[in-house]
Amino acid sequence: MPDLDSIDKGILMILNKNSRSTGVQISKALSKMRISLTDRAVLQRIARLEEKRIIQAYTITLNPSIITEKSSNVVLLKFCPSADSVLIEKLDTYLLMSSFCLLAARIDGAEFDYIYLLVFDTQKQFDLMLSVILTAFQGLISGYEIHQSKIIKQIPYRFSFDSCPKKRNLMALKISLALNQNGNTREKLRQFTDDIRKCFEAKCVCLWLVDKKTDELVMTNAYGNYKNIPPEYAEISYSSINIGSILLTKKPVLAND
Known part of the structure; x- marks a missing residue:
């Protein structure tokens, strides 16, 4: 503290x-x-x-009427009788760090053990994230219920804004210059990956390149707060994962790869 x-x-x-x-x-x-x-x-x-x-960060608090235009769902979870406290804490941490989760709480003396509220732009986004959570914590969850909700009042639903936009613009310029300057390609990619991490204050940034001969995404750089990348993710066939459709169609898609 x-x-x-x-x-x-x-x-x-x-x-x-x-x-x-x-x-x-x-x-x-x-x-x-x-x-x-x-x-x-x-x-x-x-x-x-x-x-x-x-x-x-400095934030704003939005009128709840704006949030009602989004997809808002309450999820109730029932834990397994032998629920591991470590897994419960991992679920706490995951939802605490998730910007799309407005509320998460443990429940005592009720039919369910846990409640959380998720808000997304579309129902499809909610369905995808619910699937991710249920899969990640399948050893903890024995049952669940979903209830669509309409938020009347909540505090706070805030968007953080960048208090130093000039700093971010300068960082973006630095990234652009790094890619266009002469020099060793490997060093330029290393600098590019590290600058992206700093620009967006990301915990970790990984860079994959497409090997057209093998149709695989080959990881070339990784910077930030990570322990290790499993070997099976170092080379991935982009035709077998959701993100591969971006390479094929050149259009953005919603993916959890």
């Missing part, structure tokens, strides 16, 4: 209500809490909170 004093907590509470609050506005709000702090000192505090990654 980060070490926060009463001033930090006060600033975070104010920003949570309105992330666009200025230093002057926050200073005035703090004074009502009997905390005396200049607007300059407020901005210095916020900068430190950003550096420590306590503040990770």
Whole structure:
């Protein structure tokens, strides 16, 4: 747990209500809490909170009516009698890290053991992700129910936005220049893969190239936070996986490969 004093907590509470609050506005709000702090000192505090990654993004809260236009489904899960606590924690972590999951909770003393709410643009996307979850945790789940829902109120459903668009644009320019400059192809691909990871703040980026002689996707680079890539995924026949249709049709598709 980060070490926060009463001033930090006060600033975070104010920003949570309105992330666009200025230093002057926050200073005035703090004074009502009997905390005396200049607007300059407020901005210095916020900068430190950003550096420590306590503040990770600035967001907006959408009107629930926007969400009702999407596909919203509540899923109830029944666990196996001998459910492994480690698997339950893995499910917790998976849903916690999933932007499409608005709510996830364990249930005690009911017919079901777990509930979560998923929101997608289309029902097809929901069906695909439900299949992924049920397959990944089949050793944990003994039964489930799906209920379409209409959200009346929820807090928060937020979209993070990039607070430094110029930085991202410069990174995109750097990637483009790296591909067009002269030099060793392998080194350019290495730089390209690493720059993509930094640009999108991804945990891991893998790059496959198409071997036209064998019709296989051959992994050439991988950077980021990963332990290892199984050998069977180093060379994949693109005709046997969903993503292969992108190569064949040159059109985007929904895939979970």
